[in-house]
Amino acid sequence: MRSVLVGAALAFLLTLFGTPLAIRYLRKLRVGQEIRTDGPQAHASKRGTPTMGGIVFILASVVAYAGIHVYLAIAPCTGAPGFGDTQCSDDRSVTAGGLLLLGLFVGMGLVGFADDYIKVRKRRSLGLNKRGKIVGQLLVGVIFGALAVMLPDQKNHTVASEYISFIHDIGWLNITKFGAVLFIAFVVISTANAVNLVDGLDGLATGSSVMVLMAYSLIGYWEFRHPHVYPDVSNPLEVALVAAIVAGACFGFLWWNASPAKVFMGDTGALGLGGLIAGLAVATKTELLLIVIGALFVLIVVTEIIQIVSFRTFGRRVFRMVPLHHHFELAGWPEINIVIRFWMIAAVGVAVGVGIFYADFLRLLP
Numbered sequence: 001m002r003s004v005l006v007g008a009a010l011a012f013l014l015t016l017f018g019t020p021l022a023i024r025y026l027r028k029l030r031v032g033q034e035i036r037t038d039g040p041q042a043h044a045s046k047r048g049t050p051t052m053g054g055i056v057f058i059l060a061s062v063v064a065y066a067g068i069h070v071y072l073a074i075a076p077c078t079g080a081p082g083f084g085d086t087q088c089s090d091d092r093s094v095t096a097g098g099l100l101l102l103g104l105f106v107g108m109g110l111v112g113f114a115d116d117y118i119k120v121r122k123r124r125s126l127g128l129n130k131r132g133k134i135v136g137q138l139l140v141g142v143i144f145g146a147l148a149v150m151l152p153d154q155k156n157h158t159v160a161s162e163y164i165s166f167i168h169d170i171g172w173l174n175i176t177k178f179g180a181v182l183f184i185a186f187v188v189i190s191t192a193n194a195v196n197l198v199d200g201l202d203g204l205a206t207g208s209s210v211m212v213l214m215a216y217s218l219i220g221y222w223e224f225r226h227p228h229v230y231p232d233v234s235n236p237l238e239v240a241l242v243a244a245i246v247a248g249a250c251f252g253f254l255w256w257n258a259s260p261a262k263v264f265m266g267d268t269g270a271l272g273l274g275g276l277i278a279g280l281a282v283a284t285k286t287e288l289l290l291i292v293i294g295a296l297f298v299l300i301v302v303t304e305i306i307q308i309v310s311f312r313t314f315g316r317r318v319f320r321m322v323p324l325h326h327h328f329e330l331a332g333w334p335e336i337n338i339v340i341r342f343w344m345i346a347a348v349g350v351a352v353g354v355g356i357f358y359a360d361f362l363r364l365l366p
Helices: 002-028 041-046 054-074 096-122 130-150 176-198 204-225 236-257 266-283 295-314 324-330 335-364
Strands: 163-165 169-174
Touching: 002 054, 002 204, 002 236, 054 096, 054 236, 054 266, 096 130, 096 176, 096 236, 096 266, 130 176, 130 266, 176 204, 176 266, 176 295, 204 236, 204 266, 204 335, 236 266, 295 324, 295 335, 324 335
Parallel strands: none
Antiparallel strands: 163 169
């Protein structure tokens, strides 16, 4: 547990002090945000704010993960097993699950980076076309899904299974390995784009993602502490470590991303975070529980779908503008009020999701 906390703290410090350096460098490169012409007029003042800030917390997370494992490799091995100075088990080593999650994080971040780069290079608010973005996300999602289903750990467990899961694998929902790869890719793409939709106001996606990541760190650690209840979860401590590290990195980034934002995460950060959150749900076997834990992301996507269906079917808009936070902006709500209230929605979803997870744990106790 100590190393999980140290990893989160290290990532936090790296982004807290590294982000200002990145801001100066991005300004020097003139990597500024382009603003939608049909968006809220209040956003016009944000034009030119450095974007692609997701690079900072992605790099900080990778460095912190590597640093913690270097420490564990050279730390004395005494006492009882646990993720700390006294760990003496195989959990000290880098695992396939940890690398897969970081690979998904980086891979989806690279798709977002390509999108951001085109926006900056061509000075427009739209980057990759829809087909290019989906193809990139699908490629990353399928590679992650295939490796998660087929690559065993030292206990011969895979990160994912051929079952759809809620808090455990649902025994009658066997979708085969091929179906599991497609399902995982769907979860990755859906979550990545959901987080990307939420990333429209200063600090909104960052703060919401921190809460969800902290929830998954707690779930991973709980699964590690009770292997008799969660015997088929692969390297849950690595899952807890990765989630905690990225949560810490995002928390440090939030200092500079909160209103008024000095830097935006861009699609680089949003797609990376969404992909990772989906990967954490897969790794902890809580894919359907993600609907509750990520309640804010689901709300934003559902309202987006309602708007599209209503306009295409009846020619009328239900909301002034989507994503939903822009509806409230046009209704006259101050941006900071929207962010705080949406954070509250995210917190409720996280609390209910963790509560459901814990209630199931109590149910299974002898």
